[in-house]
Amino acid sequence: MNPNLKWRVVFIALIILGCIYGLIGVPTFPTSLAQIKDNFSHQIKLGLDLQGGTHLILQVQTQEAITQETDQTVDRLTTPPRC
Secondary structure (H helix, E strand, C coil), rough: CCCCHHHHHHHHHHHHHHHHHHHHHHCCCCCCCHHHHHHHHHEEECCCCHHCCCCCCCCCHHHHHHHHHHHHHHHHHHCCCCC
């Protein structure tokens, strides 16, 4: 195995282990599944969209859309064709 590749694998493994420890091991190292779940829930912060804090309502203004479409059609019909 290439020595350079071996150090990369070791480095990636250390990063992954550090991330796992950061997710479940901080502030205290867990000794039971309940403590792992508790630590995990305190480490992960949900964004506003996942917390249910945003509510968007999109509406189509049909009268304005019809008016704009008819205006464009009238413009196309009244403009003489280009040669």
